[in-house]
Amino acid sequence: MANLNIDSKQERTYDAIVxxxxxxxxxxxxxxxxxxxxxxxxxxxxxxxxxEDYPTTNMMPWEFKHRGEIPRDIAEENPVVSRCYAFKEDAxxxxxxxxxxxxxxxxxxxxIRGYQVGGKSxxxxxxxxxWSPYDxxxxxxxxxxxxxxxxYEDIAPxxxxxxxxxxxxxxxxxxxxxxxxEFLPPxxxxxxxxxxxxxxxxxxxxxxxxxxxCAHLTEPQPIHLEQGRGQCMYRNICQRGCPYGAYFSxxxxxxxxxxxxxxxxxxxxxxxxxxxxxEQQERAVGVRVVDANTKETVEYYADIIFLNAxxxxxxxxxxxxxxxxxxxxxxxDSGLLGKYVAFHNYRGTIxxxxxxxxxxxxxxxxxxxxxxxxxxxxxxxxxxxxRGYAAGLSAHRSQVRDTSxxxxxxxxxxxxxxxxxxxxxxxxxxxxxxKESNYVALDPEKRDEWGMPLLNVSVEYDDNDEKMLExxxxxxxxxxxxxxxTNIRTRDSEQAPGLDIHEMGGVRMGKDPETSLLNRWNxxxxxxxxxxxxxxxxxxxxxxxxxxxxxxxxxxxxxYAVEELNKGNL
Ligand SMILES: Cc1cc2nc3c(=O)[nH]c(=O)nc-3n(C[C@H](O)[C@H](O)[C@H](O)COP(=O)(O)OP(=O)(O)OC[C@H]3O[C@@H](n4cnc5c(N)ncnc54)[C@H](O)[C@@H]3O)c2cc1C
Ligand code: SF4
Numbered sequence: 001m002a003n004l005n006i007d008s009k010q011e012r013t014y015d016a017i018v019x020x021x022x023x024x025x026x027x028x029x030x031x032x033x034x035x036x037x038x039x040x041x042x043x044x045x046x047x048x049x050x051x052e053d054y055p056t057t058n059m060m061p062w063e064f065k066h067r068g069e070i071p072r073d074i075a076e077e078n079p080v081v082s083r084c085y086a087f088k089e090d091a092x093x094x095x096x097x098x099x100x101x102x103x104x105x106x107x108x109x110x111x112i113r114g115y116q117v118g119g120k121s122x123x124x125x126x127x128x129x130x131w132s133p134y135d136x137x138x139x140x141x142x143x144x145x146x147x148x149x150x151x152y153e154d155i156a157p158x159x160x161x162x163x164x165x166x167x168x169x170x171x172x173x174x175x176x177x178x179x180x181x182e183f184l185p186p187x188x189x190x191x192x193x194x195x196x197x198x199x200x201x202x203x204x205x206x207x208x209x210x211x212x213x214c215a216h217l218t219e220p221q222p223i224h225l226e227q228g229r230g231q232c233m234y235r236n237i238c239q240r241g242c243p244y245g246a247y248f249s250x251x252x253x254x255x256x257x258x259x260x261x262x263x264x265x266x267x268x269x270x271x272x273x274x275x276x277x278x279e280q281q282e283r284a285v286g287v288r289v290v291d292a293n294t295k296e297t298v299e300y301y302a303d304i305i306f307l308n309a310x311x312x313x314x315x316x317x318x319x320x321x322x323x324x325x326x327x328x329x330x331x332x333d334s335g336l337l338g339k340y341v342a343f344h345n346y347r348g349t350i351x352x353x354x355x356x357x358x359x360x361x362x363x364x365x366x367x368x369x370x371x372x373x374x375x376x377x378x379x380x381x382x383x384x385x386x387r388g389y390a391a392g393l394s395a396h397r398s399q400v401r402d403t404s405x406x407x408x409x410x411x412x413x414x415x416x417x418x419x420x421x422x423x424x425x426x427x428x429x430x431x432x433x434x435k436e437s438n439y440v441a442l443d444p445e446k447r448d449e450w451g452m453p454l455l456n457v458s459v460e461y462d463d464n465d466e467k468m469l470e471x472x473x474x475x476x477x478x479x480x481x482x483x484x485x486t487n488i489r490t491r492d493s494e495q496a497p498g499l500d501i502h503e504m505g506g507v508r509m510g511k512d513p514e515t516s517l518l519n520r521w522n523x524x525x526x527x528x529x530x531x532x533x534x535x536x537x538x539x540x541x542x543x544x545x546x547x548x549x550x551x552x553x554x555x556x557x558x559x560y561a562v563e564e565l566n567k568g569n570l
Contacts, residue, residue, distance in 0.1 A: 013302065016037045016561075017302040019272045022308065023534075024533055025043075028558050032263075033258040034257075046117070057242070057243050068088055084110075096112075103455040110497075111312065124547060125545075134379075154556075155552050159179075171186040190395050207375045213371070216367060274330075311505070315536055318507060331525065339439045340505045341503065344543070346500040347465075348473060354395065354422040357422060358419075392426055395423065401413065428476075432497075507537055521557055
């Protein structure tokens with residue numbers, strides 16, 4: 001039966017459409033609605049309302065049926081998502097199961113997804129660092145991919161714009177390769193992390209160690225209180241959704257903010273199949289949506305379209321948007337759509353012990369860690385591999401549990417562990433080089449239950465990644481050794497690309513339409529009223545956690561889109 005609510009074309013026409021309500025889509029919605037545009041936000045997953053829909057947020061450990069773990073049958077049926085460290089009983093409902101949304105791995109690729117209002121912004125580890133000029137200049141300086149069409153100066157004001165609204169805790173460290181931002185008070189390093197920082201400044205003055213910069217309200221400002229968000233209580237169970245809104249998510253921040261303008265229509269359960277291109281008007285006019293539940297197809301129309309479905313999904317939607325003008329996907333005149341996909345190399349970890357500070361311990365639950373910005377090949381090329389890696393750092397006091405005895409004695413022993421040595425650990429966050437041979441494509445035969453072709457992923461590590469991994473082991477071992485850490489152990493997790501959850505590219509930005517898809521404003525060169533501002537747009541990957549850059553690019557691009565629309569250029 002026809003749905004009377006959607007029968008009229010006029011009722012299905014908006015000023016703007018945003019595809020995806022996650023980290024970047026939330027920002028598009030906020031900026032566009034604030035500027036007065038009637039905006040339709042299309043989200044394939046269910047609605048997740050801030051606070052109301054965080055079912056585990058106040059649960060005690062003993063209230064979980066499986067004591068926080070994933071039952072073995074679910075883990076076996078869903079090997080990909082089960083490899084994600086945060087896929088546990090308390091946050092399982094925010095992850096996509098492999099069985100629900102299959103894809104084709106031509107090469108092993110762990111695609112971690114969150115299909116709901118808020119996307120993966122509910123699940124992220126909230127680490128936020130700006131890119132520096134050295135990151136934007138990377139491809140041109142080192143001769144890979146294509147030159148970025150923007151510089152650090154272009155995006156710096158937008159980093160500030162986003163940081164003030166999101167609330168980023170951090171320290172002004174004055175590091176050229178990691179520019180300072182608009183910070184709330186920083187969290188603290190533990191005593192061993194501070195000791196390591198001092199040791200590094202003595203032995204390696206060019207290798208700073210800092211407290212992580214993270215999206216937590218350590219001291220909420222009026223703009224955060226206006227969003228209904230409050231002070232971080234240091235519970236460190238953020239992946240369940242935070243009832244205080246103390247960490248940034250689309251659900252606690254941008255989506256309700258956009259709703260408050262009265263200009264947003266949020267439509268969950270709306271799987272965007274493709275963007276509709278009008279040959280006469282030479283522009284996109286709307287989107288085709290399949291209702292996730294009824295499978296009914298509906299079209300919506302708008303002057304501008306923001307594609308924020310997450311990097312690989314945005315690639316898919318463009319590839320599925322074919323027309324006589326664009327036989328191989330919308331905007332794909334260069335033939336490069338889906339190519340130059342890159343990610344972060346997270347394979348290396350290192351652990352050690354430290355025997356000092358035996359009279360000190362840690363208290364509380366800091367939802368953050370230490371950070372070592374990239375120090376390799378920053379100012380000049382020093383090694384036989386390109387680019388470099390950042391590293392996380394954490395040091396905490398271990399606990400030794402005496403398991404001897406029986407009955408009451410055993411119980412007492414287990415309940416009263418004694419402090420053991422300090423344990424130190426770091427993980428590598430390496431830049432990978434985008435290559436044409438690392439690509440995604442639509443499967444020619446297989447389709448999902450909503451009629452979309454499955455995604456085919458063919459992405460691999462290369463020699464540069466292997467050399468970088470070896471260097472991480474060598475350099476970090478040396479640094480740990482210099483600090484007097486003992487029992488140093490390195491480990492290659494051998495994890496597949498994708499588990500870093502920082503997949504990027506496929507719709508890269510660039511100056512030349514022959515070698516890129518998007519211009520300096522994230523507009524498709526060949527279809528100017530379509531903007532792609534999630535990870536798909538990334539020309540290279542940097543070493544930083546990427547979401548802050550996606551949000552800043554989105555805000556910048558949305559403001560430009562509104563200006564152009566008002567001038568009649570779109
Ligand atoms: C455990 C974990 C830890 C992380 N830690 C960090 C971190 O510390 N720092 C950091 O910067 N990043 C981190 N990330 C990555 C971060 O979450 C992503 O970079 C970010 O969410 C990407 O934003 P996005 O808008 O591109 O995609 P998402 O947030 O995934 O949102 C995309 C939305 O689009 C919807 N969608 C997809 N396809 C369609 C369609 N066809 N039609 C309609 N809607 C669609 C999805 O359902 C989803 O809601 C982490 C991720 C995870 C899972
Ligand atoms: S640590 Fe802070 S942000 Fe995380 S759940 Fe607790 S209060 Fe919320």
